Amino acid sequence: MLLHFIFTAADSTELAARGVEVEYAGRMARFFADWAGEAFAADLRVRFDEMTTGRRGALLGRLDTHSAVADHRARGEGDYHFYLCHFRPTWTDCTCEGYHAENFGMVYWQRPRGGDAAAFMAERNCTAVSHEIAHELLRQAGYGRFVQDVHDVWMRHFHAGLPFEQYGGDHSRTEGRPDFLTIDASSFRGRLGAGRG
Numbered sequence: 001m002l003l004h005f006i007f008t009a010a011d012s013t014e015l016a017a018r019g020v021e022v023e024y025a026g027r028m029a030r031f032f033a034d035w036a037g038e039a040f041a042a043d044l045r046v047r048f049d050e051m052t053t054g055r056r057g058a059l060l061g062r063l064d065t066h067s068a069v070a071d072h073r074a075r076g077e078g079d080y081h082f083y084l085c086h087f088r089p090t091w092t093d094c095t096c097e098g099y100h101a102e103n104f105g106m107v108y109w110q111r112p113r114g115g116d117a118a119a120f121m122a123e124r125n126c127t128a129v130s131h132e133i134a135h136e137l138l139r140q141a142g143y144g145r146f147v148q149d150v151h152d153v154w155m156r157h158f159h160a161g162l163p164f165e166q167y168g169g170d171h172s173r174t175e176g177r178p179d180f181l182t183i184d185a186s187s188f189r190g191r192l193g194a195g196r197g
């Protein structure tokens with residue numbers, strides 16, 4: 001299956017100004033192909049693109065969850081589209097600023113403001129993407145509690161000190177400085193390995 005990440009910005013000026021973020025998001029996209037295989041036994045090809053939406057949403061209308069869903073439908077619902085958005089999802093059941101549906105994911109991409117940009121994006125954005133990907137790949141694997149169990153783990157990250165999984169630039173686990181951080185998928189790995197759900 002194709003997992004197609006789409007990084008959005010209002011216009012080309014904004015896109016150019018966010019080169020560091022686009023570069024990180026492109027590397028992160030490639031990382032998630034490996035993570036999806038390792039954690040969810042999913043065989044994914046990854047593509048990464050940028051998209052400008054217009055300042056007032058001229059291309060997509062009002063910029064919200066529906067805008068991204070409409071773009072997903074226009075591109076073809078057979079591919080898994082994942083939007084890294086400069087606007088927030090307007091409705092979601094998620095406990096992060098993201099949204100998921102069949103073959104669809106989106107997160108509000110938080111912009112680093114000074115400091116260690118890569119560390120900020122790993123902590124805020126990469127983790128949220130992993131949250132939404134976990135929902136969808138568990139759903140595809142026929143795992144019944146694909147919403148609740150991800151939210152249970154997510155709560156433990158924020159309220160019980162559970163560490164995120166840490167990965168280096170080579171996509172393997174690291175105890176050193178991580179390039180990528182994800183939700184702890186250990187509880188899903190075991191169950192999917194025992195007959196996918």
Ligand SMILES: [Zn+2]
Pocket residue numbers: 093094095096131132135150151
């Ligand atoms: Zn969620």
